[in-house]
Amino acid sequence: MFVNIGGLEIPVLLKGKKSMKDNFACFCHNTESIHVLSTMDPALRRKTLAHECFHAFLFITGHNELLGDISENFEEALTRAFEQHLGLYMFFNKEIEEWIKGGT
Numbered sequence: 001m002f003v004n005i006g007g008l009e010i011p012v013l014l015k016g017k018k019s020m021k022d023n024f025a026c027f028c029h030n031t032e033s034i035h036v037l038s039t040m041d042p043a044l045r046r047k048t049l050a051h052e053c054f055h056a057f058l059f060i061t062g063h064n065e066l067l068g069d070i071s072e073n074f075e076e077a078l079t080r081a082f083e084q085h086l087g088l089y090m091f092f093n094k095e096i097e098e099w100i101k102g103g104t
């Protein structure tokens with residue numbers, strides 16, 4: 001599955017518990033892809049995808065560098081604020097909504 005962020009197709013890959021270590025998900029800067037733990041329920045998967053899309057947006061636009069200059073934790077704090085408020089209203093297309101419901 002892919003999400004389109006700023007015109008870029010970002011792969012979203014489901015990963016097993018071993019490769020995710022203690023994380024639910026991450027945006028990988030090296031491969032420019034989103035990794036999501038495969039065992040999450042749809043509500044958590046939706047919220048997590050919104051969170052990682054925002055990380056990807058910050059990376060693509062170079063804002064992660066600017067935020068990192070201010071504080072190591074700034075990006076994560078801003079992303080969590082987004083996830084809690086705007087992330088709930090984020091629009092995903094039909095294909096992504098099907099993936100959220102349990103697609104692979």
Ligand SMILES: [Zn+2]
Binds near residue numbers: 051055076079
């Ligand atoms: Zn995060």
